Amino acid sequence: MLKGIDNRLNAEVLGCLRAMGHGDCLVVVDTNFPADSVARATTTGKLLRMENLSAAEAVNAILSVLPLDTFVEDFAGRMEVVGKPGEVPPVQVEVQAEVDHAEGRSRPLPGIERFAFYDMAKAAYAVVQTGERRFYGCFMLRKGVIPLEA
Numbered sequence: 001m002l003k004g005i006d007n008r009l010n011a012e013v014l015g016c017l018r019a020m021g022h023g024d025c026l027v028v029v030d031t032n033f034p035a036d037s038v039a040r041a042t043t044t045g046k047l048l049r050m051e052n053l054s055a056a057e058a059v060n061a062i063l064s065v066l067p068l069d070t071f072v073e074d075f076a077g078r079m080e081v082v083g084k085p086g087e088v089p090p091v092q093v094e095v096q097a098e099v100d101h102a103e104g105r106s107r108p109l110p111g112i113e114r115f116a117f118y119d120m121a122k123a124a125y126a127v128v129q130t131g132e133r134r135f136y137g138c139f140m141l142r143k144g145v146i147p148l149e150a
Contacts, residue, residue: 008061012048016126017066020143024125026066028058030091030137034118035129041122048128055137056094058130062141063102069144073110077120079138080111091134112140 005014020026024043029035031051039047050058069075076099081087088096092109100106112120120140121127130137 006061006064008050008053008057009065010050013050013062013128014065016044016048016128017062017143020066020125022143022145023069023072024143025120025123026062026141026143027121027124027127028055028062028139028141029121029127029129030055030132030134031129032133032135033121033129033138035127038118038121039127042124042126044126048126050128051131053130053132054094055091055130055132055134055139056098058128058132059095059098059139059141060102062128063098066141067144067146068099068103069142071144072142074140075107075142075144076109077112077117077140078109079117079136080113081136082114085111085113089134089136091132091137092139095137095139109139
């Protein structure tokens with residue numbers, strides 16, 4: 001345990017978040033996503049797990065230490081529902097609320113078509129698989145910067 005660090009963040013995930021640089025992407029996925037095979041193509045080359053958490057719980061913990069990129073429109077994203085790209089299922093509503101809370105403002109998560117999401121995930125820094133069992137619990141978070149304190 002560390003003081004001031006969310007105890008849901010395990011050592012592997014914390015190390016990954018620390019090592020990422022500005023603009024690097026982290027993919028947070030549900031239990032149905034082909035996480036292991038996709039993770040092998042990422043920068044880290046291995047799957048990270050937060051398997052006892054829902055997608056929203058994992059994103060909440062991650063965003064407690066990871067700043068989102070404020071310079072780009074694709075600061076984060078969500079996998080679109082196949083055939084219904086405008087539909088936002090409850091799991092995505094929950095994660096949107098966590099992103100809004102962390103940002104202190106509302107920035108809707110852009111949709112990413114399913115196969116484009118797979119391609120983006122393979123090019124990501126890392127993949128974190130959660131215990132989320134609902135469909136479309138798959139998200140991308142782009143690391144931003146922490147400004148100097150005034």
